[in-house]
Amino acid sequence: MNSSTFEAASRQACRSAKALCRLVAAQDLGPLPLYIVPQSRLPPELGGGSVANGYTASRLDLHLRDFIPDYRGRGPCMVVGDRNLWARDADDFLYSFQATSLHELAHLLLRPWYFCEPVNASPEALHREARKVADMVATEPPEDGLPPFMGHESQFIRTALHLQHRAAKVGVWIAPNDLCAGRQYGLSHARRYQLALGDEPQRLADKPIMRIVATEAPIEFTELWVSDVRAHLQSFSRMKGSAL
Numbered sequence: 001m002n003s004s005t006f007e008a009a010s011r012q013a014c015r016s017a018k019a020l021c022r023l024v025a026a027q028d029l030g031p032l033p034l035y036i037v038p039q040s041r042l043p044p045e046l047g048g049g050s051v052a053n054g055y056t057a058s059r060l061d062l063h064l065r066d067f068i069p070d071y072r073g074r075g076p077c078m079v080v081g082d083r084n085l086w087a088r089d090a091d092d093f094l095y096s097f098q099a100t101s102l103h104e105l106a107h108l109l110l111r112p113w114y115f116c117e118p119v120n121a122s123p124e125a126l127h128r129e130a131r132k133v134a135d136m137v138a139t140e141p142p143e144d145g146l147p148p149f150m151g152h153e154s155q156f157i158r159t160a161l162h163l164q165h166r167a168a169k170v171g172v173w174i175a176p177n178d179l180c181a182g183r184q185y186g187l188s189h190a191r192r193y194q195l196a197l198g199d200e201p202q203r204l205a206d207k208p209i210m211r212i213v214a215t216e217a218p219i220e221f222t223e224l225w226v227s228d229v230r231a232h233l234q235s236f237s238r239m240k241g242s243a244l
């Protein structure tokens with residue numbers, strides 16, 4: 001890896017991902033700061049050794065405060081695995097950095113307690129917690145029998161598809177399946193979810209996304225989700241049956 005090329009690309013990708021996130025979630029973020037921390041800025045014991053494309057965690061802004069030069073109080077925070085993305089495909093680096101940022105942003109919008117709760121923990125307790133998170137992301141998650149879509153359910157998909165639409169509107173095209181749903185989550189292709197959502201992203205493009213996803217989803221969307229979950233449960237019970 002040419003380190004100066006990588007560093008320049010990472011700085012530029014981080015700036016552009018941050019600007020993109022602010023544009024697509026302007027109303028949801030409001031005046032809150034948004035922190036995107038590239039993995040390469042972190043020591044191994046605080047997330048530098050992550051094997052993930054990106055992650056977020058409760059109180060991550062506090063864990064990584066010393067590595068956020070423009071820290072200005074509590075706000076949504078994500079780590080993007082810039083080294084991992086670069087190693088996977090340097091030519092697609094900007095695209096995958098932006099896609100990862102939007103994916104993590106969808107998580108953050110759905111988990112405001114990650115950055116809103118008042119925290120009374122001591123600096124030592126926060127540091128211990130930060131190291132625990134870093135340990136967790138340093139290895140691939142174990143095959144534990146949980147559904148592959150765990151944490152990326154229908155509300156996540158709907159949020160991600162709204163973000164995808166708003167990003168396309170400002171000239172950044174991210175394939176829906178690179179953000180949510182699809183085979184990697186044991187679900188139908190994201191394009192099918194997008195079709196099932198109909199014109200909702202266009203129609204409600206000027207509304208806060210969190211207000212939209214608090215309302216009932218279009219029936220086709222919900223039916224697709226229910227049928228995916230049912231298919232997962234059926235294949236799971238078949239698997240269990242054949243293992244007996």
Ligand SMILES: [Zn+2]
Nearest residue numbers: 103107151152
């Ligand atoms: Zn995720």
